[in-house]
Amino acid sequence: xxxxxxxxxxxxxxxxxxxxxxxxxxxxxxxxxxxxxxxxxxxxxxxxxxxxxxxxxxxxxxxxxxxxxxxxxxxxxxxxxxxxxxxxxxxxxxxxxxxxxxxxxxxxxxxxxxxxxxxxxxxxxxxxxxxxxxxxxxxxxxxxxxxxxxxxxxxxxxxxxxxxxxxxxxxxxxxxxxxxxxxxxxxxxxxxxxxxxxxxxxxxxxxxxxxxxxxxxxxxxxxxxxxxxxxxxxxxxxxxxxxxxxxxxxxxxxxxxxxxxxxxxxxxxxxxxxxxxxxxxxxxxxxxxxxxxxxxxxxxxxxxxxxxxxxxxxxxxxx
Amino acid sequence: xxxxxxxxxxxxxxxxxxxxxxxxxxxxxxxxxxxxxxxxxxxxxxxxxxxxxxxxxxxxxxxxxxxxxxxxxxxxxxxxxxxxxxxxxxxxxxxxxxxxxxxxxxxxxxxxxxxxxxxxxxxxxxxxxxxxxxxxxxxxxxxxxxxxxxxxxxxxxxxxxxxxxxxxxxxxxxxxxxxxxxxxxxxxxxxxxxxxxxxxxxxxxxxxxxxxxxxxxxxxxxxxxxxxxxxxxxxxxxxxxxxxxxxxxxxxxxxxxxxxxxxxxxxxxxxxxxxxxxxxxxxxxxxxx
Amino acid sequence: xxxxxxxxxxxxxxxxxxxxxxxxxxxxxxxxxxxxxxxxxxxxxxxxxxxxxxxxxxxxxxxxxxxxxxxxxxxxxxxxxxxxxxxxxxxxxxxxxxxxxxxxxxxxxxxxxxxxxxxxxxxxxxxxxxxxxxxxxxxxxxxxxxxxxxxxxxxxxxxxxxxxxxxxxxxxxxxxxxxxxxxxxxxxxxxxxxxxxxxxxxxxxxxxxxxxxxxxxxxxxxxxxxxxxxxxxxxxxxxxxxxxxxx
Numbered sequence: 001x002x003x004x005x006x007x008x009x010x011x012x013x014x015x016x017x018x019x020x021x022x023x024x025x026x027x028x029x030x031x032x033x034x035x036x037x038x039x040x041x042x043x044x045x046x047x048x049x050x051x052x053x054x055x056x057x058x059x060x061x062x063x064x065x066x067x068x069x070x071x072x073x074x075x076x077x078x079x080x081x082x083x084x085x086x087x088x089x090x091x092x093x094x095x096x097x098x099x100x101x102x103x104x105x106x107x108x109x110x111x112x113x114x115x116x117x118x119x120x121x122x123x124x125x126x127x128x129x130x131x132x133x134x135x136x137x138x139x140x141x142x143x144x145x146x147x148x149x150x151x152x153x154x155x156x157x158x159x160x161x162x163x164x165x166x167x168x169x170x171x172x173x174x175x176x177x178x179x180x181x182x183x184x185x186x187x188x189x190x191x192x193x194x195x196x197x198x199x200x201x202x203x204x205x206x207x208x209x210x211x212x213x214x215x216x217x218x219x220x221x222x223x224x225x226x227x228x229x230x231x232x233x234x235x236x237x238x239x240x241x242x243x244x245x246x247x248x249x250x251x252x253x254x255x256x257x258x259x260x261x262x263x264x265x266x267x268x269x270x271x272x273x274x275x276x277x278x279x280x281x282x283x284x285x286x287x288x289x290x291x292x293x294x295x296x297x298x299x300x301x302x303x304x305x306x307x308x309x310x311x312x313x314x315x316x317x318x319x
Numbered sequence: 320x321x322x323x324x325x326x327x328x329x330x331x332x333x334x335x336x337x338x339x340x341x342x343x344x345x346x347x348x349x350x351x352x353x354x355x356x357x358x359x360x361x362x363x364x365x366x367x368x369x370x371x372x373x374x375x376x377x378x379x380x381x382x383x384x385x386x387x388x389x390x391x392x393x394x395x396x397x398x399x400x401x402x403x404x405x406x407x408x409x410x411x412x413x414x415x416x417x418x419x420x421x422x423x424x425x426x427x428x429x430x431x432x433x434x435x436x437x438x439x440x441x442x443x444x445x446x447x448x449x450x451x452x453x454x455x456x457x458x459x460x461x462x463x464x465x466x467x468x469x470x471x472x473x474x475x476x477x478x479x480x481x482x483x484x485x486x487x488x489x490x491x492x493x494x495x496x497x498x499x500x501x502x503x504x505x506x507x508x509x510x511x512x513x514x515x516x517x518x519x520x521x522x523x524x525x526x527x528x529x530x531x532x533x534x535x536x537x538x539x540x541x542x543x544x545x546x547x548x549x550x551x552x553x554x555x556x557x558x559x560x561x562x563x564x565x566x567x568x569x570x571x572x573x574x575x576x577x578x579x580x581x582x583x584x585x586x587x588x589x590x591x592x593x594x595x596x597x598x599x600x601x602x603x604x605x606x607x608x
Numbered sequence: 609x610x611x612x613x614x615x616x617x618x619x620x621x622x623x624x625x626x627x628x629x630x631x632x633x634x635x636x637x638x639x640x641x642x643x644x645x646x647x648x649x650x651x652x653x654x655x656x657x658x659x660x661x662x663x664x665x666x667x668x669x670x671x672x673x674x675x676x677x678x679x680x681x682x683x684x685x686x687x688x689x690x691x692x693x694x695x696x697x698x699x700x701x702x703x704x705x706x707x708x709x710x711x712x713x714x715x716x717x718x719x720x721x722x723x724x725x726x727x728x729x730x731x732x733x734x735x736x737x738x739x740x741x742x743x744x745x746x747x748x749x750x751x752x753x754x755x756x757x758x759x760x761x762x763x764x765x766x767x768x769x770x771x772x773x774x775x776x777x778x779x780x781x782x783x784x785x786x787x788x789x790x791x792x793x794x795x796x797x798x799x800x801x802x803x804x805x806x807x808x809x810x811x812x813x814x815x816x817x818x819x820x821x822x823x824x825x826x827x828x829x830x831x832x833x834x835x836x837x838x839x840x841x842x843x844x845x846x847x848x849x850x851x852x853x854x855x
Contacts, residue, residue: 053414053417053418055417055421100593100597101597104596104597104598106596106597108412108413108414109355109356109413109414109416109417110596112414112417113356113544113547113592113596114592114593114596114597116544117544117589117592117593118589118593120544120585120589121586121589121590121593124582124583124585124586124589125583125586127582128580128582128583135582177716178716179710179713179714179715179716179719182703182706182707182710182716182719183707183710185696185699185703186696186699186707189695189696189697189698189699190694190695190696190697192658192678192690192694193690193694193695193696193755194679194696194707195658195677195678195679195682196656196658196678196679196682196687196688196689196690196756197682197687197707197708197711197755197756197758197759198679198682198683198687198708198711198759199679199707199711200677200679200680201679238540242421242425245418249418280433281432281433281436281437282428282429282430282432282433282536283429283433285425285426285428285429285432286425286426286429286430286433288425289422289423289424289425289426289429290422290426291422292418292419292421292422292425293404293408293419293422293423293426296408296410296415296418296419296422297404297407297408297419300410300415
């Protein structure tokens with residue numbers, strides 16, 4: 001229960017940020033952090049709680065983003081319905097891929113590579129279909145009305161994102177206190193042992209895929225409506241996949257607050273790096289890549305694990 | 320389909336496939352011994368390609384002469400990377416190695432982007448555009464040299480593993496880690512040697528690739544999944560498998576491009592990758608354990 | 609309750625389990641013994657669906673469950689433990705056991721309550737919040753049993769729960785197992801520790817090189833020359849007999 005109060009407290013504070021932050025720059029900073037936290041938490045459901053490391057989460061992101069864009073541009077479907085479709089398709093594609101890979105027992109590194117390969121396939125395909133706009137990309141017409149899920153004010157975009165992120169975090173909170181969550185973590189820690197006491201690992205992993213795909217797809221919808229432009233590289237390229245996994249790894253895998261912590265830390269580091277070395281192309285990615293290497297080497301529990309680890313170390317005599 | 324276009328396209332695919340095989344040889348060696356997947360393989364290839372490019376640009380050293388310089392340098396890079404970074408990262412989980420090598424590839428590629436910009440560079444050797452006609456296919460000399468080079472390299476690696484003491488230690492280690500330790504093999508050293516050799520082979524690949532190819536900071540990305548595909552197709556850790564796998568992939572890509580068009584042709588590669596991993600993860604030539 | 613007939617599997621030409629048939633009666637506490645590498649654990653793996661047998665079949669409560677998936681077998685009421693303990697490291701003892709309890713309990717609180725009571729039953733009641741990875745060997749063996757027990761099994765297959773324990777730890781575990789049986793759970797043990805087998809089980813099967821070579825009450829089996837030879841090597845039965853006569 002304590003966790004829930006902290007979570008609701010944080011989100012209550014986040015909800016009123018637009019009233020206190022008048023500069024677009026700072027509101028945008030918080031918005032981007034929240035967006036990274038949403039991507040990270042979605043990945044965390046599958047990777048952190050389920051132990052299945054995906055290298056191709058841009059796939060679900062891209063499917064969500066293209067869903068809302070294509071339905072809107074080609075068929076005139078309202079983007080609010082597109083929001084539902086984006087989440088749904090993200091989820092369905094995730095389950096489909098999970099079905100294929102888990103059915104044939106792919107684990108560990110192979111799972112990572114297959115998800116990456118699927119993302120590449122989608123990138124190439126969307127590059128050559130006319131109705132996705134092919135290589136030129138797809139442009140959503142500017143129409144700043146709430147009914148078209150486009151807003152004049154940044155704070156309205158912010159609240160939309162806030163709501164999606166809150167639902168995502170509440171879902172993850174409930175993982176910590178549900179049968180499904182317990183089974184998911186059991187599968188992560190030892191699939192055979194979980195099977196022996198009645199856990200259907202296949203179904204459990206598929207459900208995790210469904211949830212992870214759902215929220216990543218919603219993040220994709222938000223991106224499309226916020227920036228009103230997509231191309232295959234943005235949607236299915238490696239950048240989103242890397243961001244999705246980096247955030248929870250930095251903040252703490254398989255923890256509720258890890259993605260929030262990781263997103264904030266990365267955003268701050270990214271800004272500081274920009275201040276110090278300027279806005280040269282690629283430099284912030286150098287910083288993020290270095291952070292990833294160092295985290296995995298020295299802090300596999302993420303910065304969220306720092307407090308816990310030092311207490312443990314004291315008890316264990318530094319072992 | 321008309322055999323007058325099919326045959327040349329298969330031949331072209333074969334020579335491209337030999338290049339893929341070259342890149343995959345190092346990857347399969349590393350996987351076969353250390354049982355880790357080196358995601359930075361493409362980025363390291365890019366480093367080697369820039370090495371070849373700058374040796375030519377700044378000192379006028381021919382890419383084929385660079386065979387004496389770049390592979391040893393790449394070996395050293397690989398050795399040091401393995402000892403300093405990769406061993407410390409696993410914490411008992413394969414995925415961690417994947418993550419660390421992903422991180423390395425991000426760092427290396429973006430450093431290259433920062434220093435060299437995203438421009439594409441080529442070396443303009445006098446022989447770069449000389450072609451031979453075989454069965455209606457116009458094959459550039461460099462591609463034929465690369466084809467022969469891939470065969471020689473695979474053969475040399477095989478001989479090295481079979482005939483030298485280090486090769487035997489590597490194989491022993493690949494099979495039985497604890498046993499190898501007991502008979503006095505210096506495990507960290509041999510691991511790092513394997514990784515170094517795997518990366519060194521990338522140096523050879525770069526020297527043979529450069530005259531008929533180009534280099535840019537992102538050039539490695541395209542090779543990562545292709546090399547993995549070749550490795551899983553041929554069976555993890557098998558040199559002969561990598562060679563055959565490379566040729567198959569080259570042909571699949573060329574013929575796929577012919578049928579589906581240039582941009583969709585690559586889908587064939589990933590389709591092969593996914594299907595092999597799903598239905599025959601031990602590879603076409605591997606045995607089920 | 610459990611009927612195994614003609615169960616066989618070979619790994620690369622080596623017959624790990626060769627035409628094994630046995631029958632475990634409801635309410636019994638029986639055991640399967642044999643020297644190292646006899647195929648006991650493989651036998652368990654075949655019974656509980658972790659391996660698919662080359663031949664033979666397994667019936668549980670009258671139902672054919674040959675090569676059914678492990679989790680389905682667990683749902684039907686037969687649960688195994690692992691010789692090499694497999695805790696969910698990083699999770700607490702209570703959380704570990706609760707995963708088992710969730711098999712038939714959806715509600716989290718119900719599962720936690722059940723887990724806590726099972727933990728007390730097996731003597732882990734004072735270590736509920738401890739990280740499972742930090743338990744001693746004896747503690748982890750108990751955790752294996754507790755997790756399985758929390759699923760409310762009809763039949764419990766215990767794989768060497770006493771191997772690696774010292775004599776006083778073994779003496780603490782024996783009443784726990786007896787209590788489980790008295791609670792109405794049928795138990796099949798794989799055991800190496802003869803003392804435990806003698807004290808606990810009513811009937812024992814002896815496996816050697818994949819084949820059953822004897823069965824009967826433990827005391828009789830232990831006198832059987834074929835069994836002694838299997839354990840101690842050729843000629844040992846004769847020598848022991850001689851020594852006994854000479855003494």
